[in-house]
Amino acid sequence: MGHDPQHSSMVTNLGQSLNRILQDIVYDPFVSAEISAGGGDLLVHYQTPILDGNDVYMEFKGGNFNTIPHWETQDWIEKKLTWQGSNLVVAWSYTSTWKPVPYVSNSGVGPVWEPVFHAALAGDFVYVPAAQGKVVKLRKSDGSVAATIDPFAGGPLAPVQQTDTFVASPLSADKNGNVYYNAIKLSHSQPWDQDVVDSWLVKVTPTNQASKVSYSVLTPGAPLGTDTTCKVEFSSTLLPWPPSPDAVPTTTQCGSQRPGINVAPAIAPNGTIYTVSRGQFVTRYSYL
Numbered sequence: 001m002g003h004d005p006q007h008s009s010m011v012t013n014l015g016q017s018l019n020r021i022l023q024d025i026v027y028d029p030f031v032s033a034e035i036s037a038g039g040g041d042l043l044v045h046y047q048t049p050i051l052d053g054n055d056v057y058m059e060f061k062g063g064n065f066n067t068i069p070h071w072e073t074q075d076w077i078e079k080k081l082t083w084q085g086s087n088l089v090v091a092w093s094y095t096s097t098w099k100p101v102p103y104v105s106n107s108g109v110g111p112v113w114e115p116v117f118h119a120a121l122a123g124d125f126v127y128v129p130a131a132q133g134k135v136v137k138l139r140k141s142d143g144s145v146a147a148t149i150d151p152f153a154g155g156p157l158a159p160v161q162q163t164d165t166f167v168a169s170p171l172s173a174d175k176n177g178n179v180y181y182n183a184i185k186l187s188h189s190q191p192w193d194q195d196v197v198d199s200w201l202v203k204v205t206p207t208n209q210a211s212k213v214s215y216s217v218l219t220p221g222a223p224l225g226t227d228t229t230c231k232v233e234f235s236s237t238l239l240p241w242p243p244s245p246d247a248v249p250t251t252t253q254c255g256s257q258r259p260g261i262n263v264a265p266a267i268a269p270n271g272t273i274y275t276v277s278r279g280q281f282v283t284r285y286s287y288l
Helices: 031-037 068-073 160-164
Strands: 050-052 055-063 074-084 087-095 120-122 125-129 135-139 145-149 165-167 179-185 198-204 210-214 257-259 277-279
Touching (some): 050 120
Antiparallel strands (some): 055 074, 120 125, 125 135, 135 145, 198 210
16 A cells, blocks of 8 residues: 555656546446445455555455344455456466455444455565464465465464454555464454454564464453453533533443454554554543
């Protein structure tokens, strides 16, 4: 999107005029149905095309679209396209096992927009999100699988218990080829109405070594998941706010801190990683 987290790709070259279509490529065949299901709005996040010389890496969608609350029936695909003369042609295609976190609950917790599937380019490889909190490392040359990295292999979440673990963010790569992302494990029966099981910031090295740290460790001093001291907003029936000078809003259970959905870890020039968390049940208790 801007070459790196600092968006340092600005150049002095004169860009082409935005008055002609170079290529017309359908990467989401379900748009009409999605707009209809969304009441006239397209409630979908898409990967930013990744440019690499003469090549473009893009997200495509396949499978089936039935309803927005069951977006998991779709498939997410990463394709490498390359310019051949005046045509952008598919060089290879890889269908991921990744699925988004579930749709928002009746209580209003969870995403309404379809979460983003977002790959990252690092060195000679393209990293794509996969199911169960994993990432797959693809060779740029032909799209073949170089490695499948599982940060939870051999741990207390392996193997069956990983079913409700999701890659919940775009993948980000630093200048050394390390890849970072957020993962979250939700309750199977009530993913948004129960507290998160856990969530992590994950790092994958160029040698396929994975490490992770829980957001409970990254947010010392934040309210605990069981705390019931988190204040919520006043009712809209009491506008204008505050309803009286000494009014105090009601409180609710906070829920554990977890990454916001679609929050890509940001990487500073000195290697510092920035990310954002929020309470599972309260959006206004967030930490950087």
